[in-house]
Amino acid sequence: MKLTILGCHSATPRINSNPTSQVLEINNHIFLIDCGEGTQIQLRKQKIKFSRIKHIFISHLHGDHYFGLVGLISTFRLLTREADLHIYAPKGLKEVITLQMKLSDSWTNYQLFFHELESKSSELIFEDDKVEVYTIPLNHRVYTNGFLFKEKPAERKLDMNAVLNAQIDKSYFRKLKQGFDVENEKGEIISNALLTKNPPKPKSYAFCSDTLFHPEIIPVIDNVNAIYHESTFLEKHRHLCEQTKHSTAKQAAEIAKQANAKTLILGHYSTRYDDLNLFKEEAQTVFKNVELAEDGVVFNI
Amino acid sequence: MKLTILGCHSATPRINSNPTSQVLEINNHIFLIDCGEGTQIQLRKQKIKFSRIKHIFISHLHGDHYFGLVGLISTFRLLTREADLHIYAPKGLKEVITLQMKLSDSWTNYQLFFHELESKSSELIFEDDKVEVYTIPLNHRVYTNGFLFKEKPAERKLDMNAVLNAQIDKSYFRKLKQGFDVENEKGEIISNALLTKNPPKPKSYAFCSDTLFHPEIIPVIDNVNAIYHESTFLEKHRHLCEQTKHSTAKQAAEIAKQANAKTLILGHYSTRYDDLNLFKEEAQTVFKNVELAEDGVVFNI
Numbered sequence: 267m268k269l270t271i272l273g274c275h276s277a278t279p280r281i282n283s284n285p286t287s288q289v290l291e292i293n294n295h296i297f298l299i300d301c302g303e304g305t306q307i308q309l310r311k312q313k314i315k316f317s318r319i320k321h322i323f324i325s326h327l328h329g330d331h332y333f334g335l336v337g338l339i340s341t342f343r344l345l346t347r348e349a350d351l352h353i354y355a356p357k358g359l360k361e362v363i364t365l366q367m368k369l370s371d372s373w374t375n376y377q378l379f380f381h382e383l384e385s386k387s388s389e390l391i392f393e394d395d396k397v398e399v400y401t402i403p404l405n406h407r408v409y410t411n412g413f414l415f416k417e418k419p420a421e422r423k424l425d426m427n428a429v430l431n432a433q434i435d436k437s438y439f440r441k442l443k444q445g446f447d448v449e450n451e452k453g454e455i456i457s458n459a460l461l462t463k464n465p466p467k468p469k470s471y472a473f474c475s476d477t478l479f480h481p482e483i484i485p486v487i488d489n490v491n492a493i494y495h496e497s498t499f500l501e502k503h504r505h506l507c508e509q510t511k512h513s514t515a516k517q518a519a520e521i522a523k524q525a526n527a528k529t530l531i532l533g534h535y536s537t538r539y540d541d542l543n544l545f546k547e548e549a550q551t552v553f554k555n556v557e558l559a560e561d562g563v564v565f566n567i
Numbered sequence: 568m569k570l571t572i573l574g575c576h577s578a579t580p581r582i583n584s585n586p587t588s589q590v591l592e593i594n595n596h597i598f599l600i601d602c603g604e605g606t607q608i609q610l611r612k613q614k615i616k617f618s619r620i621k622h623i624f625i626s627h628l629h630g631d632h633y634f635g636l637v638g639l640i641s642t643f644r645l646l647t648r649e650a651d652l653h654i655y656a657p658k659g660l661k662e663v664i665t666l667q668m669k670l671s672d673s674w675t676n677y678q679l680f681f682h683e684l685e686s687k688s689s690e691l692i693f694e695d696d697k698v699e700v701y702t703i704p705l706n707h708r709v710y711t712n713g714f715l716f717k718e719k720p721a722e723r724k725l726d727m728n729a730v731l732n733a734q735i736d737k738s739y740f741r742k743l744k745q746g747f748d749v750e751n752e753k754g755e756i757i758s759n760a761l762l763t764k765n766p767p768k769p770k771s772y773a774f775c776s777d778t779l780f781h782p783e784i785i786p787v788i789d790n791v792n793a794i795y796h797e798s799t800f801l802e803k804h805r806h807l808c809e810q811t812k813h814s815t816a817k818q819a820a821e822i823a824k825q826a827n828a829k830t831l832i833l834g835h836y837s838t839r840y841d842d843l844n845l846f847k848e849e850a851q852t853v854f855k856n857v858e859l860a861e862d863g864v865v866f867n868i
C-alpha cells in the first residue's frame with residue numbers, strides 16, 4: 267500500500283500548501299481520497315495517470331475537501347476518458363456536479379456513478395476480490411465519513427516441499443490455498459496446516475478527516491496499520507475544537523493508541539502554526555510512531 | 568488602466584498554465600474577470616489584495632472560466648471579509664454557488680450580490696461616476712458575454728493663464744470644468760473653449776472570450792484601446808472553430824482591425840500548440856499591434 271499526500275492543509279489553498287487530497291495505491295487500485303481545489307495539478311506533479319483513477323472518495327462537502335472535483339471530472343472528459351468513474355460522497359454532491367454539467371452543457375463521455383452516502387453507521391461501500399472499503403462515521407459540522415481501506419486476507423501459501431513429500435495431486439492446490447484439508451494419492455486426509463503457510467497479514471489504512479475527538483470510531487478501525495487523523499489544532503487551542511468540530515494532535519494520538527494502530531499520520535493543520543514539528547512532538551507524548559503529512563510526501567504502509 | 572493576466576489557457580489547468588482569469592485595475596477598482604480553477608493562488612502570486620476585489624465578471628459557465636469562483640468566495644469568508652461582493656454572471660451561477668454554500672452550511676459573513684445576465688443585447692451592468700461596464704454578447708456554445716470597461720470622460724482642464732486673464736471668478740470653475748461658458752467680472756460671456764483644455768481621452772478595454780468569429784460585436788467595442796480576444800486556434804485548424812465556437816488568431820485580428828482597436832491581446836490558446844509566437848505572427852498578417860497574453864504578464868493600457 268502506498269499513500270501519496272497531494273494536500274494536507276486546512277481551509278484555503280495557498281501558494282505552497284494544498285487542501286486535502288490523497289492517493290492510495292492498493293492492490294492495483296488508485297483510490298483518490300478527497301479532492302480540494304488544485305488536486306488535478308497535484309496529480310500531474312506526482313505523475314499519477316488520470317485514467318487509473320476509477321474510484322473517488324469524498325469525506326464531506328466542505329470546500330477544502332471537494333472543490334477540485336468538478337474540474338477533475340471535466341478534465342477527464344476533455345481527455346476523452348472512457349473508463350467508468352465511481353464517486354462515493356455525502357448526499358448532495360450529485361446535484362452539485364450535475365447542475366454544473368447542465369449549465370455548461372458538458373456531459374461526460376464516460377459513465378459517472380454517484381454512490382451517495384447517508385448512513386450514520388459504518389458500511390461497506392466498495393468490495394472486490396482483494397479489497398474492501400468501509401465508511402468511518404465522523405463527528406464534524408456537516409455529515410462526514412472517514413474511510414477504512416482493507417486488504418482481504420490473501421490465499422494461503424503452498425509449502426511446496428511438504429506438498430511434494432505428502433504426494434498431493436496438483437488438482438488439489440486450489441483447495442489447499444483456500445485452507446481446506448485434502449487427500450493424498452493414497453487417499454489419506456492431510457491437514458492443511460501441514461501443507462501451507464500463513465499468507466502475509468492483510469493491511470489496512472484509515473483516513474479520518476475532519477472530526478471532533480470521536481472515540482466511537484475505535485471499533486471500526488481497530489488494529490489498523492496506518493491511520494491519517496486530522497490535527498487541526500495543538501492542545502493550546504483545544505478550546506476551539508468543540509465549535510469547529512476539529513481535533514488536536516494529542517487527541518489524534520489518543521485515537522491511534524486506543525485503536526492499536528501501527529502508525530499515525532497527522533494532517534489538516536491550521537494555518538496559524540508555522541512549525542509542524544510541534545504537532546509531532548505533542549502527539550508523541552501519547553503515541554510513539556507519528557509521521558507528519560506534507561504535500562507531495564509518500565508513505566509506504 | 569492595468570491588466571494582469573492570471574491565466575489565459577484553454578480547457579484544463581496544468582502545472583505551468585492556468586485557465587482564464589484577469590484582473591483589471593481601473594480608477595481604483597480591482598475588477599476580476601473570469602475565475603478558472605486556481606485563480607486564488609494566482610491572485611496570491613500577484614500579491615493582489617483580496618479585500619480590494621469587489622466586482623467579479625464571469626463570461627460564461629464553462630468550467631475553465633469559473634470553477635475557481637466558489638473557492639474564492641469561500642476563502643473570502645474564511646478571511647472574515649466584510650465588504651460586499653458583486654458577481655456579474657450568466658443566469659444559473661447563483662444556484663450553483665448557493666447550493667454549495669447550503670451543502671457545506673457555510674454562508675458568507677459578507678453581502679454577496681448576484682447580477683444574473685440573460686440579455687442577448689449589450690447592456691450597461693455597472694456604473695459609477697468614473698467607470699462603466701457593458702456586456703459584449705458573444706457567440707459560443709453556451710450563453711456568453713464579453714465585457715467592455717470604459718472610463719467616463721473626465722472633466723475639462725482649466726487653462727489657468729486664460730482663466731486669470733479673462734478675470735473669471737473662482738465660483739465658476741466647477742461650471743467651466745463641466746464645459747459651460749461663463750461670465751467674467753465685467754458680465755461678458757466667455758466661451759468655454761477659450762478657458763479650458765481637453766481632458767485626457769477616456770480609455771477602454773474589451774474582454775472577448777470565448778467566441779466564434781463574431782463581427783456583430785464591432786459596434787459595441789468600436790475604437791476600444793485594448794481588446795483581449797480569444798484565439799484558441801491557428802488558421803490551419805479553422806475547421807474546428809464552427810463546432811467548438813472558437814476563433815483563430817487571424818479572426819481575432821480581423822475583429823481588432825474592424826473595431827479600430829489600438830492593441831490586440833491574444834489568449835485562450837489550445838494546448839495543441841507549443842509555440843505561442845505562431846499566434847502573434849498569424850494575427851500580425853492582419854493587424855500590427857499584437858501582444859500575447861501569458862500567465863503573470865501585466866499590460867498597461
